[in-house]
Amino acid sequence: MGNAIRGETDFQVGDRSFSLLLDVNAFxxxxxxxxxxxxxxxxxxxxxxSLTMTRALMWAALRGSHPCTLEEAGRIVNQxxxxxxxxxxxxxMANALPEPYTANPPKRDRTKKADGAG
Known part of the structure; x- marks a missing residue:
């Protein structure tokens, strides 16, 4: 089963379960x-x-937990x-490459309002 915290995604194909990860190493x-x-x-x-691209992305996503050949990845795509x-x-892709973390989010406007302005 995929670990969502690590960016892994579960993919069920028939009675088989795969954990997909498209991280930097996969790319x-x-x-x-x-x-x-x-x-x-x-x-x-x-x-x-491009089916070639779809198969290659599946191959790369499987590499971390389910190493296989491109042809084996193609059989999974077929199934x-x-x-x-x-x-x-x-x-x-969405799980492994989330929006960048902003260490310093924008600050609230802390300027002092004029008397009676709110």
Whole structure:
């Protein structure tokens, strides 16, 4: 079962359960495999046109807990269906790459109001 605190995402395929993680290491492996930068990978994935990209993202997301080949990742995509796979990949991206933490949030306006202004 995936650890949401670590950014992992559960993905159920038939009677098998997988833990997906698209962290920095997964994206570095994906860059090396596809010879593309992360920005280009995400841009190409967002067009929705490439099964190769969907399979590669699934492979990268599985690497941490379920190491496999690209072909094995493709079989998982086949069994789950492309739509369910893409939904799981997008959840994994959101969980592992959250909005950046702001250490110093904006401060409230602490200027003194004029007498009688509120």
């Amino acid at each position: 570095c492996a994906l860059e090396a495999e596809l010879d593309l930068t992360t920005d280009l990978i995400l841009a190409q994935y967002s067009t929705g046109a 789950a269906g492309v739509a369910a796979t893409k939904e799981a990949i997008e959840r994994a």
